[in-house]
Amino acid sequence: MNRTLIEVLPSRVGEQATVRGWVHTVRDQKRMQFVIVRDETGLAQVVLPKQEPPSELNESVSALTVESAVTLMGTVVADERVKLGGLEIKLESLVVDSPAEPEVPIAADSALDKRIDWRYLDLRRPDRRLIFEVQSTAEHAMRDFWRKEGFIEIHTPKFMGSASESGAELFKVEYFETQAYLAQSPQFYKQMAMAAGFGKVFEVGPVFRANPSFTSRHDTEFTSVDVELAWIESHEDVMAFEERWLAHVLAAVKEAHGQAIEETFDTELVVPRVPFPRVTLEDAKQMLRDAGHDAPGVGHDLDPPSERAFSALIKERDGHEFTFVTDYPSTVRPFYHMRHPEDPTLTRSFDLLWRGIELTTGAQREHRSEQLLAQAAEKKVDIEPIQYYLNFFRYGAPPHGGFGFGLTRLLMQMLGQENVREVTFLYRGPHRLEP
């Protein structure tokens, strides 16, 4: 294959080049034909004088439809008249690899739902592509950090025989003669890795939530980033890891794409200072009340409006976009979160908020078998289907903790997008199974 990417054309002036991409625009005039061609690296102008009568090549250009996949060959020439990069390709041959039907069904300003119907066309736009370049950079930076710190990557099963925790509803699937569930979280399995002595693990993978949620930040399948650390002292160690890790990721994204993100999405990516502010849930509520906001009562979590208001308060007070909210009451946390020794109504847990949205839930886990059983009993958890999990703690489990992290929510906030659907390659929701 002899393909020249559009971004390298400036270094090929005077040479022949073969550009392969999509027809962006055709301007077919009396004496002169212009085609703007697009590939994944940019746009370039292609020019062809019209013969009298029109040559075969002229006719081919006239017949081009927007978004057709083409291969075109010609000589690269510098020309100051060309506003697009000051150069153009003098067309010598043209092959239509795959013609596009006239009239593409979506435009740049089409509604999101309609754009998702035609997602592959939507994703041809450079600004949509940037989303996934950023995602690639972010995931790469995450893995860099994990590897440097001695983490092991695991891949846990997505078929499960029972719920991994209460709360979120499960998708049921047929499984031969029996019934299976789609994993709503790798929670139990990453804890198994702790019991297995892996020390520090991570997983980036799909999770499934059967909640009919109709909001801009929920989907039924999304990519979860999960981390679990052994031999910690408390949830503080988990937060201390997460903030260093995130600062590294944001710095890497800013370095690679900061300018493009600002130009494309009008959002400045701020690399956060470490440590992030930490506020207990009760203090957070008090801060909200002091500032004149409504805050949920004792025993309740922050609701979304309070989360937004609280993030704004922290921004004002500490100049920080991130906040750990810590020490949730055991009433709103699962049975396996470790309790505070001095106050068993509180858990060693935290949420991480970024610009008002929940990115993470984390905690130190209860690794002492008897204590864990007692907490399960207190929460009236049916032990029988999760006996395999409880067994993890019977033969020496290290103290450990970790967090789950929504990749799409991170991306949404990094790019100033209002909806996770915008930053998901293919969104899955209660009414969306296609494409």
Place this chain on the structure above:
RNA sequence: GGGGGCGUAGCUCAGCAGGUUAGAGCGCUGCCCUGUCACGGCAGAGGUCGCGGGUUCGAGUCCCGUCGCUCCCGCCA
């Protein structure tokens, strides 16, 4: 699951207190245009007004139902 908003041309939308052949911009088709670059000009095609029912002399417009989309709440990452 609860609440609000929306559904008119391929796309984005307008349609005043119900009234005669339902409009605009973009796109599309054809013709014209000596280098365009958001090219420009002229002409044209294209609409079961989401669907079903009702009120009315008359419904895109009002009412009921239904489907779809969307946002907020609940749930959470």
